[in-house]
Amino acid sequence: MGYRMKKWLITCLLAVCVLGKIYAQYDVHFTHYWNMQNFYNPAGAGFDRKMMVYAAYSNQMTGFEGNPKTMLINIDAPIPFIKSDHNLGLGILNDEIGRFSNQRLYLNYAYGFKLFKGRFVLGAQVGLINSSFENKDLDFGGENNDPAFPSGNVNGNKFDLGAGILYHHKYFYTGISAFHLTSPLIELGEKNEIRIAPYLNFMAGGNIPLKNTLITIQPSLQVMTDFVAWRADITARATYSYNEKNFFGGVTYSPMTSVALFAGIEMMNISLSYGYELFTSGVGAANGNHDIFIGYQIDLGTFKKGKNKHNSIRILQ
Numbered sequence: 001m002g003y004r005m006k007k008w009l010i011t012c013l014l015a016v017c018v019l020g021k022i023y024a025q026y027d028v029h030f031t032h033y034w035n036m037q038n039f040y041n042p043a044g045a046g047f048d049r050k051m052m053v054y055a056a057y058s059n060q061m062t063g064f065e066g067n068p069k070t071m072l073i074n075i076d077a078p079i080p081f082i083k084s085d086h087n088l089g090l091g092i093l094n095d096e097i098g099r100f101s102n103q104r105l106y107l108n109y110a111y112g113f114k115l116f117k118g119r120f121v122l123g124a125q126v127g128l129i130n131s132s133f134e135n136k137d138l139d140f141g142g143e144n145n146d147p148a149f150p151s152g153n154v155n156g157n158k159f160d161l162g163a164g165i166l167y168h169h170k171y172f173y174t175g176i177s178a179f180h181l182t183s184p185l186i187e188l189g190e191k192n193e194i195r196i197a198p199y200l201n202f203m204a205g206g207n208i209p210l211k212n213t214l215i216t217i218q219p220s221l222q223v224m225t226d227f228v229a230w231r232a233d234i235t236a237r238a239t240y241s242y243n244e245k246n247f248f249g250g251v252t253y254s255p256m257t258s259v260a261l262f263a264g265i266e267m268m269n270i271s272l273s274y275g276y277e278l279f280t281s282g283v284g285a286a287n288g289n290h291d292i293f294i295g296y297q298i299d300l301g302t303f304k305k306g307k308n309k310h311n312s313i314r315i316l317q
Contacts, residue, residue, distance in 0.1 A: 027179065027199055027224065028070045028095060030056050031252065031260045031275030031291035034220040034235055038076045038089050038108065040201050041177035043123030043166035045110040046087025051077035054271070054295030063287045066098035076108065080300060085112035085119070103130045106160070118169035123177070125162035130155060131186050131194055154192070158184035164201075172206035199226040205235075214241045218250075231257060248273075257281065264293070271295040 030036060036056065037044035053075045060068040076089030089108035095101070106127030112119050132155035164177030180198045187193045205220030218237040224230065237250030249263035258280055264273025277289035 027201075028058060028068075028072075028093070029224065029231060029233070030058055030070075030072075030293075031262055031277055031289065032056060032273055032293040033203070033222050033233065034205055034218075034237065035271070035273070035293060035295070036074070037166070037173070037175070037203065039072065039074055039091060040203055040222070041123060041164040041166055041175045042089070042108040042125035042162055043110045043112075043121040043164040043175055043177070045076040045089030045108040045123060046078045046085075046112075047076075047166075047168075048297065049078055049085075051075070051298040051300050052295060053298075054293065057292045059290040061283065061287055062290060063284075068095065068097040070095045077298075077300060085121075086110075087112070087121075099134045101132045101134070104128070104160075106162075110166075115167070116169075118167055121166040121168075121175075123164045123166065125160075125164075125179070127160040127162070128157060129160050129184055129186065129196065130157040131188065132156075133188055133192070154189040156186040156188050156193075158186050160184050160196075171208075172204070174204040175202075177201045177203075197226045197228070199224060215239065216241070218248075252277075258288070260289075260291075262291070269297045271297070 030039075033040060036054075037047050038052065039056075054073075056070075056072045056074075058068075058070045060070070070093065072091065072093045074089065074091035076087060076091075079086045079088055087108075087110040089110070091106050091108075093102075093104040093106075095104070104127060106125050108123060108125050110121050110123040112121035114120075132153065134153050159182075160179070161181045162177060162179040163181065164175060166173065166175030168174075178198060178200050180196045183195060183198055185193055185195045202223045203221065205218060208217040208219070210217065216239045218239060220235045220237065222233045222235075224232075231254060233252050233254045235250055235252040237248060239246050239248040244267065246266040247264075248266070249261075252260040252262070252275075254260070258277045260275055260277040262273055262275030264271065266272075271294065273293045275291040275293075277291065278285050279288055
């Protein structure tokens with residue numbers, strides 16, 4: 001089979017995945033989901049009551065032509081000069097798969113208050129989704145045209161809404177969020193359209209300090225579903241604290257999907273981590289997902305110290 005035909009078949013497969021409303025195309029799964037509550041839940045804005053800036057990159061199904069590549073940049077923080085618990089978050093995601101390109105811009109707002117020795121947060125999200133398809137130099141194997149594909153480059157966009165709730169305590173957190181509440185319908189030219197199905201995301205995690213050691217165990221769980229397909233991730237993570245540095249690593253198991261390994265370091269308010277996801281469905285160990293996370297956290301001094309101090313759920317202080 002010639003190179004052009006292989007390229008065309010892969011493009012067709014990717015097109016079927018996207019136009020078939022596969023939820024994961026718009027709602028990307030990152031290996032470092034446990035460090036990205038403010039991406040998977042609007043109520044996660046200002047999660048640690050600090051300003052958090054981070055970037056995440058995922059290169060998925062490595063080695064395949066037109067494989068998905070995703071880049072996310074997120075910033076969120078408590079609103080300064082306001083005594084109440086108000087927080088804002090802003091993010092932009094760029095997702096490319098084959099000849100499709102998707103961009104998502106979102107703004108999160110979160111309001112929190114004390115409840116049962118913890119913090120309960122309500123969150124809302126408004127966003128804009130843009131999708132485009134590039135038909136340049138597409139080879140149809142001898143056919144002059146295929147009606148299943150746009151005749152030229154096309155793009156479309158729609159507004160999007162989301163909401164979430166979150167509760168976190170000194171030793172654990174749990175929350176649930178809903179995205180694409182209006183089921184956005186994006187028109188690509190005159191003959192093609194993409195409808196994005198709503199989906200729910202559940203996330204929970206905690207801190208388990210080991211007595212008389214510098215090691216903390218941090219399990220976490222995430223479940224994503226659009227009520228047609230679903231994905232669950234169960235993570236076991238350990239952190240070792242030494243000389244103002246935190247070294248961490250762990251493993252994530254996704255039933256019927258994959259196993260992921262990751263490791264990283266936190267120091268001087270900077271977090272850097274790398275993860276690799278191996279699929280268990282026969283794709284091959286060499287064709288997994290590479291994930292990179294880098295973040296910077298700043299204490300704005302918005303909240304009072306003392307008896308009301310709240311420790312980070314990511315790393316137990």
